């Protein structure tokens with residue numbers, strides 16, 4: 381027996397990473413040893429104190445009841461405390477909601493505000509969930525917001541027709557381009573959103589993975605942002621806790637309330653023991669500086685970045701040295717699927733840029749989530765193709 385999928389499911393493109401996983405399986409079955417540089421899942425472990433806290437909190441029988449859709453008060457307080465320390469932004473408790481990963485919040489925000497055919501500005505290239513999990517699954521219409529290299533992978537708001545746009549996604553430090561922005565750009569984004577009555581969803585999942593002295597701002601540091609913006613953060617990349625599914629959204633009260641209303645009909649908050657561990661993680665910030673373990677992690681990513689870029693440059697590729705994220709966005713000057721297949725044939729798995737949107741064509745994304753020796757081996761293999 382077969383059942384017909386809902387139209388919104390039929391409108392979904394194939395999930396990019398699922399396709400890649402299929403090819404990987406095929407290669408593995410052929411006995412090819414693969415170096416996965418495709419998915420943004422850190423290979424580094426969570427810091428020791430988080431594992432210890434997890435053991436302690438999970439062993440407490442009181443931590444196994446339902447939580448609240450908005451999250452435990454203690455967790456929301458810790459988030460507000462972190463925002464004050466890290467960004468000097470004040471948040472009330474009803475401006476914070478706990479999430480089962482920021483992906484979940486990004487998907488559900490559209491359920492609260494998007495009606496069928498409402499238009500949503502989605503960066504191109506971008507993390508695919510803004511278009512698919514969020515807009516399309518809510519029957520909204522995506523309007524691409526090109527991120528071009530000539531503009532530093534920032535949108536040109538002057539070139540956008542804002543008529544009937546209800547919502548806009550932005551993400552810096554950016555996946556996949558690794559581009560970063562300053563507060564001046566964020567002010568421009570907030571003004572554009574305010575002048576045109578657009579909900580601004582700002583994804584700041586990589587704010588803590590930065591190098592060379594760069595510190596990523598929060599959009600909520602900008603004047604007027606609280607009127608239009610909701611910001612998504614996650615413990616996934618900061619604390620290497622991708623599988624623990626803990627994140628949060630903060631900002632404009634109505635936007636947070638809308639998201640919470642949706643969630644109250646769908647989930648009952650992240651597990652209490654995970655929220656308690658997250659409190660300890662957030663409290664490891666003593667001031668606006670990253671704690672020591674994070675500095676060390678970022679140093680590891682920075683070394684990988686430097687090795688990789690040096691090797692690619694020696695092959696004649698032009699590389700932009702990113703100041704944040706663990707991604708490298710390479711202009712491969714050719715069809716991104718073909719380039720990806722060439723690398724797959726020598727066992728290096730990367731993500732074709734076209735999977736992030738049409739403007740991602742002629743690019744590939746490397747995720748430097750493998751130890752340095754593996755990165756070097758990947759470089760040797762890439763050299764064998766292009767030298």
Ligand SMILES: Cc1ncc(COP(=O)(O)O)c(C=O)c1O
Nearest residue numbers: 481482483507555585614616627
């Ligand atoms: C830009 C961006 N936002 C959000 C997420 C989701 O992270 P999580 O759901 O683990 O918080 C990711 C994951 O890769 C990402 O790259």
